[in-house]
Amino acid sequence: MLIPVLIAASWYALPGALVTALAAGILMAYMPQDAALGSVQTTYNYWLRIAFYLLLGGLAGWLFHLRRRSFATHRSIARTDHLSGLANQVALDEDLEQCLSSSSRATGTTAVIQVKVTDMADVIEALGLRAADELVVEMSQRLARSVRKGSSLYRLGPDELALVVTDIERKDLDAITRRLVEVGEESVLIHQVPVRVQLAMGTAISEGNSKTATELLRQARTALMAAVRQRRDHAHFSPTFDQSTLASLKLIARVRDGLAAREFELHYQPKICLADGRVTGCEGLIRWRGDGDSLIPPGAFMPKVEQTSLIGPISYFVVQAAGAFSLHTGSEDTIAINLSVHNLHDEQIHDLLRQLIEQNGVRPDRLEVEITEHALIGDLEEARSAIQRIRDLGIGVSLDDFGTGYASFEYLQHLPLTGLKIDRAFVTQLEGNEPARRLMACMIDVGHALGLEVTAEGVETREQADILRQLGCDLAQGFLYTPALPDSEYQGWCRRHAEALGHS
Ligand code: C2E
Ligand code: CA
Ligand code: CA
Numbered sequence: 001m002l003i004p005v006l007i008a009a010s011w012y013a014l015p016g017a018l019v020t021a022l023a024a025g026i027l028m029a030y031m032p033q034d035a036a037l038g039s040v041q042t043t044y045n046y047w048l049r050i051a052f053y054l055l056l057g058g059l060a061g062w063l064f065h066l067r068r069r070s071f072a073t074h075r076s077i078a079r080t081d082h083l084s085g086l087a088n089q090v091a092l093d094e095d096l097e098q099c100l101s102s103s104s105r106a107t108g109t110t111a112v113i114q115v116k117v118t119d120m121a122d123v124i125e126a127l128g129l130r131a132a133d134e135l136v137v138e139m140s141q142r143l144a145r146s147v148r149k150g151s152s153l154y155r156l157g158p159d160e161l162a163l164v165v166t167d168i169e170r171k172d173l174d175a176i177t178r179r180l181v182e183v184g185e186e187s188v189l190i191h192q193v194p195v196r197v198q199l200a201m202g203t204a205i206s207e208g209n210s211k212t213a214t215e216l217l218r219q220a221r222t223a224l225m226a227a228v229r230q231r232r233d234h235a236h237f238s239p240t241f242d243q244s245t246l247a248s249l250k251l252i253a254r255v256r257d258g259l260a261a262r263e264f265e266l267h268y269q270p271k272i273c274l275a276d277g278r279v280t281g282c283e284g285l286i287r288w289r290g291d292g293d294s295l296i297p298p299g300a301f302m303p304k305v306e307q308t309s310l311i312g313p314i315s316y317f318v319v320q321a322a323g324a325f326s327l328h329t330g331s332e333d334t335i336a337i338n339l340s341v342h343n344l345h346d347e348q349i350h351d352l353l354r355q356l357i358e359q360n361g362v363r364p365d366r367l368e369v370e371i372t373e374h375a376l377i378g379d380l381e382e383a384r385s386a387i388q389r390i391r392d393l394g395i396g397v398s399l400d401d402f403g404t405g406y407a408s409f410e411y412l413q414h415l416p417l418t419g420l421k422i423d424r425a426f427v428t429q430l431e432g433n434e435p436a437r438r439l440m441a442c443m444i445d446v447g448h449a450l451g452l453e454v455t456a457e458g459v460e461t462r463e464q465a466d467i468l469r470q471l472g473c474d475l476a477q478g479f480l481y482t483p484a485l486p487d488s489e490y491q492g493w494c495r496r497h498a499e500a501l502g503h504s
Contacts, residue, residue: 001024001027001028001053002024002056004020004024005017005020005021005024005053005056005057005060006060007020008020008021008057008061009057009060009061009063009064010060010064012061013061013064013065013068014058014061014062014064014065015061016061017057017058017060017061017064018054018057018058018061020057021053021054021056021057021058022050022053022054022057024053024057025049025050025051025052025053025054026050028041028046028049028050028053033045078090079091079094081155083133084133084136084137084140084155085137086136086137086140086153086154086155086161087152087153087154087155088154088155088156089154089156091154092152092154092156092162092164092217093213093214093217095152095164096110096112096164096213096216096217097212097213099164099166099213100206100209100211100212100213100216101209107208108166108167108208109166109167109168109169109205109206109207109208110164110165110166110205110206110209110216111164111165111166111168111173111203111204111205111206112162112163112164112203112204112205112216112217112219112220113162113163113164113165113173113176113177113180113201113202113203113220114156114160114161114162114201114202114203114217114220114221114223114224115143115160115161115162115163115180115184115199115200115201115224116159116160116199116200116201116202116224116228117135117136117139117159117160117197117198117199118159118197118198118199118200118228119197119198120132120135120158120159120197121159123135123190123195123197124158126193127190127191127193127195129158131190131191131195132158132159134190134191135188135190135195135197136155136158136159136161138188138190139161139184139188139197140153140155140161142183142184142186143161143163143180143183143184145183146179146180146183147163147165147176147180148165150166151163151164151165151166152164162217162220163180168205170205170236173203173205173236174234174236177201177203177233177234178234180199180201181199181201181233181234184197184199185197185198185199198233199233200224200227200228200232200233200234201224201227201233201234201235202220202221202222202223202224202225202226202227202234202235202236202237203220203223203234203235203236203237204216204217204219204220204222204223204236204237205236205237219237220237222237222241222242222245223235223236223237223238223241225241225245226241248300248301248304251296251300251301251304252301252304252305252308252310255301255305255310255314256310256313258288258290259313259314259317263288263289263290264286264287264288264289264314264317265286265287265288265289265321265486266284266285266286266287266318266321266322266325266337266487267284267285267286267287267484267485267486267487267490268282268283268284268285268325268335268484268485268486268487268490269282269283269285269477269482269483269484269485270282270477270481270482270490270493270494270497271283271334271336271455271475271476271477272475272476272477272481273474273475274465274468274469274473274474274475274476275469275474276501277501278498278501279333279494279497279498280333280334280475281333281334281335281336281366281368282333282334282335282336282490283335283336283337283338283370283477283484284318284321284322284325284335284336284337284338285298285338285484286298286302286314286317286318286338287484288300288301302314302340306340306341306342311340311342311343312342312343312346312348312349315339315340315343315346315349316348316349316352318337318338319337319349319352319353319356320352320356322335322337322367323356323360323362323367325487326356326362326363326366326367327360327361327362329491332366333366334365334366334367334368334396335366335367335368336367336368336369336370336398337367337368337369337370338369338370338371338372338400339369339370339371340375341371341372341374341375341376344371344375344383344386344387344390345382345386350389350390350393353367353390353393353395354393357393357394364393364394364395365394365395365396367395367396368395368396368397368398368418368419369390369395369396369397369398370397370398370399370400370421371387371397371398371399371400372399372400372401372405373399373400373401373402373403373404373405373407374401374404374405376399376405376407376411376415380410380411380414380415383411383415384414384415384416387415387416387417388416391416391418396418396419397416397417397418397419398417398418398419398420398421398452398453398455399412399415399417399419399420399421399452400421401421401423401457402420402421402422402423402443402447403422403423403425403426403443404423404425409446412446412450413450417450417452418452418453419447419452419453419454419455420443420446420447420450420452420453420454420455421454421455421456421457421477422440422443422444422447422454422455422456422457422473423457423458424457424458424478426439426440426443426456427440427456427457427458427459427460427464427468427478428458428460428464430463430464430467430468431461431463431464431467437467437471440456440467440468440471440473441471444471444472444473448472453474453475454473454474454475455473455474455475455476455477456468456473456475456476456477456478457477457478458477458478458479459476459477459478459479459480459481460478460479460480461480462480464478464480465480481497
């Protein structure tokens with residue numbers, strides 16, 4: 001009789017154990033006191049047995065109750081993000097697994113929306129970690145309010161949340177993410193400071209239980225990464241994301257080998273003086289001669305390379321190639337190279353540039369560095385001193401892609417720049433577009449007011465070049481003249497261009 005009492009205690013804890021113990025005690029009344037003699041129990045013995053069983057059942061039930069409570073506490077701790085009190089990644093994995101494997105979900109859909117606060121680092125830097133937690137809690141409450149009941153919310157990291165929504169159509173998922181972005185980006189008062197964050201979302205959906213929890217989460221994360229990379233607020237998973245990620249991973253893995261195998265080349269695009277049509281210099285643009293004869297453009301690998309330590313070796317190659325080019329062409333023309341923001345603080349780049357000038361005899365006034373406007377985000381003083389160090393070598397520094405980033409007049413005024421390159425986006429709109437012309441005129445005037453040499457990028461038509469000349473732009477660069485050419489072809493092109501000018 002003890003066994004059923006213990007089983008009941010383990011299944012139903014205290015109440016189940018007491019009821020079973022009582023039932024067992026009553027049943028025991030019918031048992032003889034001595035099985036061999038068949039003597040009936042005394043009343044005293046009968047009550048004693050009941051009391052004994054109740055005591056035992058009670059004790060076992062209480063112990064099992066304690067065990068269960070401690071298990072539940074541990075489980076709840078394991079499933080909770082302690083800082084925000086929200087469910088965490090463990091909970092998400094378990095719940096999603098359960099949701100997708102339950103037979104009732106065989107026909108419905110399950111969607112995962114992964115949310116990232118893309119500028120959380122700024123909030124942490126400005127207001128501290130505690131503020132970031134408060135922000136996430138506040139935001140999660142808002143997000144939870146704007147999706148329907150039954151959706152579950154999880155915190156996956158300091159700046160990441162995930163939502164699981166069931167029985168949802170693909171088009172409704174888009175509508176939900178749009179609403180979530182709107183709601184999530186409304187400003188929140190944290191430590192008396194109104195904070196407005198930027199969100200990116202990645203979504204993936206499973207029809208029935210066609211995908212495992214791991215696969216669905218991986219797809220939502222891949223979509224989120226694509227949204228972040230493309231600076232979009234939302235991306236829905238597509239199998240092409242996997243292919244392009246794989247292709248870019250493979251490409252990056254080969255960069256180091258490519259450098260050792262001398263597969264990189266610098267090609268040169270001339271800069272033309274708009275006033276007289278002469279070539280004044282060129283910009284060196286990197287190319288990768290991959291398998292066979294195909295040329296891989298920088299857009300396919302540089303954005304990724306710039307996020308890794310590989311940007312160092314790649315830029316050392318660029319500096320050396322540009323130095324060699326400058327020495328063997330021997331003309332007065334300048335050669336500009338593109339440096340990434342990470343290069344600005346790299347001692348080795350400075351050493352290489354200094355070496356080119358002091359040991360190899362490259363004239364510093366024939367070198368130029370182009371830095372994109374995006375590289376200047378952050379500390380103005382730091383950007384100023386990094387640029388000044390390049391200027392101290394006697395090398396000019398131009399601000400690239402001007403108009404597309406965040407450079408304010410304050411930046412322009414305080415940075416020791418020598419040139420401004422107006423982005424192609426403004427040049428393409430010039431023809432037959434008076435407002436675009438006026439904007440271009442303003443940008444050229446701003447450059448001149450600051451004493452900078454102004455170059456227009458991506459000039460493709462004669463009409464664009466004529467407008468730019470009338471507006472007083474100094475230099476032009478673009479397919480109208482020629483795309484970037486390998487060293488050998490560049491020299492020939494310059495000769496032919498000079499001859500054509502002489503004849504005209
Ligand atoms: P960027 O510095 O703005 O370079 C100008 C880009 O515009 C080049 O693309 C050039 O080939 C292209 N371009 C020039 N004229 C025209 C035109 O008339 N029409 C059109 N549609 N495009 C024109 P590319 O060579 O593919 O380089 C893309 C970007 O890759 C560069 O933009 C630069 O940001 C980066 N990059 C290239 N070489 C290097 C490098 O050596 N180091 C670093 N850090 N970045 C580089
Ligand atoms: Ca450039
Ligand atoms: Ca540019």
